Amino acid sequence: MRSKVLAVAVAAALGVTSFQVAAAPQKNTGKVTVSSSELAEMRAQIAALQAKVEELETKSDAQTDAQVQTSQSIADVQTKVATAKPSDDLSKRLDKLDKLVSNTKVGGTMFFDLTDIDHKEQVGTGPNRKVDGHGSVNGTGFDVKRFYLTVDHQFDDIWSANLTTDFNYQSTLSQTSLFVKKAYVQGKFDPLLQLRFGAADMPWIPFVEKWYGYRFLENTLTDRSIEGGRSGATATAGGVGAFGNSSDWGIHALGANTGDNSINYQLSVVNGRGYKNLTRSNNVDTEGRFGYSPIENMVIAVGGYQGKRGNDVENGAPTRDATRGDAMIAYRDKTFGFGGEYMTANNWDDVLRYAGTGPVPLSIKDKATGYSLWADWKFAEGFALFARYDKLDYKYYTVANLQRKLNDKYYNAGVSYDVLKNLRLALAYKHNQLDGPVDAYTYKTNEIGFWGMLSF
Template identity: 35%
Template sequence: MSTAASGPAFAQDTGETSTQAEIRKLQEQLQAMQARLQQLEEAQKQRDAVAAQAQAPASESPQLATASPVATAPAAPMVASASQARKSSDTPAWIRNTKISGKAYLNLSSINQKSDGLDTAQNGTQVDLKRFYLSVDHQFDKVFSANLTTDVRYGSHGVSNDTLVYVKKAYLQAKLSPAFVVRVGAADLPWVPFVEGIYGYRYVENVMIDRTKYGTSSDYGVHIGGTFGNGLVSYAVSAIDGLGYKTRSRNSDTLDLSGRISVEPVKNVVLAVGGYTGKLGKSVGGQPDTLHQATRFDALAAYTGSRIRLGAEYFEAHNWNNVTSTAADKSSGWSVFGSYAFTPRISAFGRYDWVNPNQYTNPAAKENYFNAGLSYAVVDGVDLALVYKRDAADNAYVPTSNGVIGGVNHGTYDEFGIWSQIKF
């Protein structure tokens, strides 16, 4: 029987025409192709799983011990994943657990300062490196870690030509729980860094306590803090030598105490109080006894929404500059600040500070400071701000982070320029 005759006879026996038979064969071929494609997709998923397990740390890949994807994966992916695993294991653990970061504050600005009508040495236009922090963080295990942060700045506006280098932070940390973290060494103090985080424009200006020299951001000692209640409450307490991170001395006879407690009663609303008491490192062995105890009370209320940020800070200090003086004194001040984000990258901001530095010894003395500006986040980690600052002091010379402002009768400080923050 010929081949030509067999096709129709078979189609006739099955009740299927030749066209129908061809369609059926095409359908079978399509089903076979789909099954093959599904097999290829499953194999690719297995290869991806093997590669991901090889790259992840062992602590994050518990299924690596069973390695079920490896057992069914083709040979080539197994060789590739083994090579990746060897490459990861060749990196020393101390490198994998160490992080380096940095932050720089720079500005190009013009200053016009007068004291009792006369120009001062700060006047002029200049580029300043206000701060450069370089930090190294190392994680020993889930509990213990260490931090070293250097603080570099150049003398600016004719005040000093020296390059100043400090160790701002150098501490060993034990995080026993989120509610109990202990740091030993030079570390953040309870108040100033906390307010800086809420204010948000530290690269433009120090917060009020730091700007007017009634506190600093870091000191040597033992620091305890944490959060509890799902972030509802946070606290910080420090027992320190009182000299700040820029000065070290082993001769202080006493320890100073500083603390803070804050609550977030509703979302984006922060309320905080804090305090400080001690000799500010001036009670030194072999020297005459200090005559006063320096104390400071702090308070803050703020709203920190994604678009609007508003805050108010208040302080009252007793004998802060009179620890070794016979006369007692009192200082107080308040600050209000705010910002509005037009877009995620463009914001307007402003701030006003009022300080009475000598309520007992010179009641007529006062200082008024404000700034206003527009900021632009160029890329993540780079911020620019166009800023105008104005500071005025009456009947006193007032030390600030911008130099000594004021005069016998009156002094002013005006600065305009571009400020920047670079983080990596």
């Protein structure tokens, strides 16, 4: 449009100029005269100008049409994109992927430390000797005691699955291992009725750990090994192991409600060898727990274990039941936490019954009793003081019915700081002393340093 107006203006200007030339007075005659050749030339110029005007109009119209077509094409594409839908197959795949991501949670927990250990042993009235042995290694080192990687998937409102792997590394021993800690399918039919099939938490140890709160620093009483051993006057054996498993393969029924006057329970029927060993036997073991909370921040719980710990195998030695009884009372709120645990166990290490043939065993029966007391106080934002004391007496008997006794004392104390919501550090001191199995043997272990727990 603008080019057309310009062309008309130019034509008008040329017309006016021609008219002025044609009308210019002749000085000699006083008459206006235009020769035929001049008139023809002006007409030719006007014709040429008209042709250019028509050419410009044609180009302008073509450009306008192209702009309209382009705008319409863009609008059509935008409409198609806005209303486009994926194919049914792609839509189903996207829905499955979204459901998988939304219903799956991945997390992890790491226990680590940087400490210095001083371990000394004494036989009779001899000198204390700083040596490596009985589970303690002298020196300074960084350890990753545990690294749990957990995957939880929720199939629907009832069914879910859990896989937890456990990685262990100790720099002083140059030892690494990776194994399955938990692998189970769960059906949650009611808060008071859940069923787990596979390797899952046992009723007692994980329950006590929850109320204790400092598992990253030390195992609980039932789960803590005695680092000495039952091997005569010099205790040269590798030590007495824990008196329970934190996870085992089997069927687990559990439930709990919340608030004041609430209850919790768990009953597990398992193989008996722990999560690291899937060995079958002729009998299964059982462990149970029942807890009552008169107020929400407090619990009173009792539990027990009975079974052959996976030792009743075909063509094997005669066996007896290993038994354990447990009790705990604990309280925890935002500022204070304290509690106590008691345990007693019979024939935990002597499930195999001596029949009078073959090599004479060191021990034919055993008994252990012990207790643990702990407390912590959050005295400032993120800071807490904590302490714990354990005492355990372990007795075993020889074929001649001679009693050997191990007295184990343990305590720790320190201060913890919550660096982040999911990162806790503790500066602590730990002491462990074993006397026995006769009066002529003693060992002491002192450890100081930093312990930490990282979760995500």
